[in-house]
Amino acid sequence: MFDPLIIAIALACGLISRAVGLPALIGYLAAGFVLNKFHIQAGTLLESLANIGITLLLFTIGLKLQPRELLKPKIWGTSLAHMVVMQSFFLGILLIAGFMIPGINLDFTGALIVAFALTFSSTIFVIQVLQDKGEMSSKHASHAIGILLIQDVAAVLFLVASKGALPKPEAILLLFLFPLRGVIQQLLGRAGHGELLTLFGFALALGGAHLFELVGVKGDLGALFLGALLAGTQKSKELSRRLIQFKDLFLVCFFLSIGLAGWPTEGMLLVAIILGLLVVIKPVVYFPLMTLLHTPPRTALLCASAMGNYSEFGLVVIVLAGKAGWIDMQWGSAISVAIAVSFIFSSSLNLRAHSLYRRYHSFWLNFESSKVTEDTPDTEGARIIVLGMGNIGTGAFDTIAEKHGRAVLGVDINAQKLQEHSRVHRRVVSADASDPDFWYRVNLAEIDLVLIALTHHEENMLVANMVRELGYDGKIAAVVRFNEEAKELEANGFSAFNLYEHAGAGFASHAAQRL
Structure with missing residues (x-):
């Protein structure tokens, strides 16, 4: 036993x-x-x-x-x-x-x-x-x-x-x-x-x-x-x-x-x-x-x-x-x-x-190969960056792109997702949002807004803090699922969008339009 x-x-x-x-x-x-x-x-x-x-x-x-x-x-x-x-x-x-x-x-x-x-x-x-x-x-x-x-x-x-x-x-x-x-x-x-x-x-x-x-x-x-x-x-x-x-x-x-x-x-x-x-x-x-x-x-x-x-x-x-x-x-x-x-x-x-x-x-x-240097993503002209091109990030991208067009840049590391986005003419690049080398190549002075729609709250916080440490003083907003996550983001000076809180409002709006 x-x-x-x-x-x-x-x-x-x-x-x-x-x-x-x-x-x-x-x-x-x-x-x-x-x-x-x-x-x-x-x-x-x-x-x-x-x-x-x-x-x-x-x-x-x-x-x-x-x-x-x-x-x-x-x-x-x-x-x-x-x-x-x-x-x-x-x-x-x-x-x-x-x-x-x-x-x-x-x-x-x-x-x-x-x-x-x-x-x-x-x-x-x-x-x-x-x-x-x-x-x-x-x-x-x-x-x-x-x-x-x-x-x-x-x-x-x-x-x-x-x-x-x-x-x-x-x-x-x-x-x-x-x-x-x-x-x-x-x-x-x-x-x-x-x-x-x-x-x-x-x-x-x-x-x-x-x-x-x-x-x-x-x-x-x-x-x-x-x-x-x-x-x-x-x-x-x-x-x-x-x-x-x-x-x-x-x-x-x-x-x-x-x-x-x-x-x-x-x-x-x-x-x-x-x-x-x-x-x-x-x-x-x-x-x-x-x-x-x-x-x-x-x-x-x-x-x-x-x-x-x-x-x-x-x-x-x-x-x-x-x-x-x-x-x-x-x-x-x-x-x-x-x-x-x-x-x-x-x-x-x-x-x-x-x-x-x-x-x-x-x-x-010093250890970076020439092939890696050639694969540097093109971020020129970007003013709004969406990190994470899943369902939430894609929805945010499409809504903002209707007004700002090519000034919106989507970032993800999933090759299959990127192929699908490129096929429908979304401007996306392959990069790791938590990689400071990516941000070193971005002209942060020209960026107006960073939207973070990554999978985990811990990763959202990591990226938000890193971008701020690299000298970006613009607006940063991230997706959260729980109130304690929203409080932590706001305590660090970032905006939080609670999916569950706003899901009800979105559902009601959708139902009202149908009626």
Whole structure:
């Protein structure tokens, strides 16, 4: 039975971790070690829930796969080149540690596996950090997630290979899942937006994993495959949002189970701390690789800062390798400590990333490639800027453009949206609203109004404050959904438009016109 005491300790450690500015999952790892210290054991339910968490993780990763984005050289090139460099670096460190530190039982094959696990950066950590900062719709967020997805696919291929057996001949029948994509999408549409959609998501993830297991293919690949089959649709995005909380909750059990495996020995603990500190090498390698492949310096710096950590997915690789007998099971505990140390480092770096870019702006621009310079957006003649060209931003743009025409400029980073806007002759440019380099190229003295219609209130505040800090003293207005958000904007000298308050007035006006 799942002991309520385990839940209470996990909750307490998670709250403490969050209170000191660290991700809650560091607390869950610590909770596992605390439980082990007091000889508190969990039943088979913990392991079952942990396995469900991993399956949902892979399924939601599949839902986010966008082949068009992943096939860009600056995405897959950065990811693969970084993995090769890090694999070589950590392999050398581990082999040296094996000679110098007693008690480390690691041959060359084991060192290869551990080094491979350390090449990954944490998808969960990066997404959580970006969400907390309101930057999920930024260019550096989409760039980082693309690189992480390539790494996750590489990890899944390892998980498939770790099964150690050839698939059954019946596995060829899995190809018939491709023609069923349309049918599954229609069923998803009929599932609505409530609990039935969530249940459908669980059925697809767990059912896909079980189906692949039946034909001798690792179930993790099945979950990823089913998710990728549905990627690229609005319904897949909604399904991902509904499943993410369940995924995170079940992954708590996975982190607890790692800690419950025990604290590493003295020698292994020393190795874990050394590896944790060496994570500083990751962003140092990420940044030049990205700029070399024509990523703007600011995007590269913010990406590198977010990805300067080790991954929970690497922990999955280590645990499976331990169960297969390729490495000592103690490496699971050692890597979990290294992950915790890396998260502490990455949290600190992320808090300072924006200020580091602004403070040493001229230095970072030395890494800017000529191709990036050529892609500078044209903002000449703009007097009104609309940030975020979703439904709200587009409505505002069209209304103002009726009077001001080409003086209105729309800004967004979604290539598909921009193509649609350009097709109907809206003046739009591709840029990240939170990027100071974009604003350096705008003549702020000529701008009369900035309208902010981005996805998150945190991002709206970030952009509004940044534009003001860069010297703009004109009018700034932003969309809000709640009164406390409006109060925060107005307290900082910005205008707020509450969607929910004005929706009723708009609805009444529409109804009156109809009558």
